[in-house]
Amino acid sequence: MLDHNPSNKIIEWRRMSAKYYQKAAWNQLLAVDNYREKTLQQADRFAQLSFEDQMAAMEYAELADAESALILELELED
Template sequence: MLEQNTNDKVIDFRRMAAEYYQKAAWNQLLALDNYRERNFQVAERFAQLSFDDQMHANEYAELADAESSLMLEVELEE
């Protein structure tokens, strides 16, 4: 049961990372579109949102990696 909960947690972390990477990509596209239209303040805002989303995505990916490592250590000890 504990292993299934851990697997679910890893999947959830990976899903959240993927969602944030998607948001980051979308915000980056919006930043580029606004830059092209010379809406520099709006472009900067979307670029900042993209950066923030990338940082959140990285955090979730790191959590998933850490959880996977813990799960592997537990398996090796058994």
């Protein structure tokens, strides 16, 4: 994110959010598979990873939303 263009920052944060949501979904599937196989420790670990990835995804989405709102506010002032 070397480019300081606000639009590029928003796009990058949206991409990061999507990446972490994809990871969260994959880890959730692995948690379910391990639960079915009765490997509960592994299931718990993948569920925790899924949760952490979801939190990271939400943080990036919130950053993008805040930047978008700030840009809109600045445009309305001009």
